[in-house]
Amino acid sequence: MLTKENPKKNLYILSFLNSIYPLSPELKNYLTLKINSRSFEKNEFINKAGEICDCLYLIKKGMVRGYFVSDSSEITTWIDSENEVFTSITGFFRNQRSEEYIQSLENTYCDYLKYEDYKYCLNHFPEMRHINRILLEEYYILAEQRVYLARIPNARKRLEFFMANMKPQIMDRIPRKHLASYLAIRPETLSRLMKDKS
Template identity: 40%
Template structure:
């Protein structure tokens, strides 16, 4: 967070005292539908994804790597059960802070309102990106856009999750990738 805006020693100390480290193994869940989410997760190492199930089909709604903060916003802010799964795609190390601690931090350290506003702006833009990708008419355009906007994930995430995120079959994604890969 200090790379976003100077926090000050007291705010940094508060964050350290009110958060804890959690490791989660690849394939394990942080959250399942019907559970309540009450924490924010900073991804120190690894990758998380969220997905929903529709007719036994998994639909990936987001994929977040290191240095991102994630949660189930709807569940937390509305105090309602989650509709989504949050799963580790790699062995991951997270730093976790409760919703209550974050709310208290806003009051104790007004500078955090600036930091969070800057983060929210960034995450709203990412949400807009996801919305944009969903509306692109062709699988090729969706893949090209993903490849351009999230190059760090293209060869890191299993194809089935990228395909699910892009709204196409794994076979279609595989064909697109093979056409785009230069022959040596």
């Protein structure tokens, strides 16, 4: 199924960005012209390995995962949901072909900004540079948590860390096979650990 453009833009991203740092009227006007919306059906690919992702997305509703394929196995590397920003880092910031797939896990609704428009905002609106810095800080904190999670040697402790520190509110929405992959736990081990917790 093809990605669908939404002609009725409610500009959810404007309120999101303004909550991070106040936007000037000029930046609001520019973003109003440049922001678009897209919806993705469950399991639809947003970006595939080998493609360049030139959009920065904000999830209004839904869930998305990033993964790569190794020896025919899918390895989930991140999972994002409402009010989170996602893209292919190498594709968006370096204009390089991505090595990862980005796929919706639910019917997902996003606002997005193209790279050239994002770059224009950084060059012409000081408040966008503040927002960029704050978003980068948040990204690095999440990346640090993922690195820490990946190095916890015990499966039970990895699950406990995830539930305590990352996204406990979306646990029941994540398909078990993708959560198991993200936590580097065999699906049957994850099922047993989840039963022990209930």
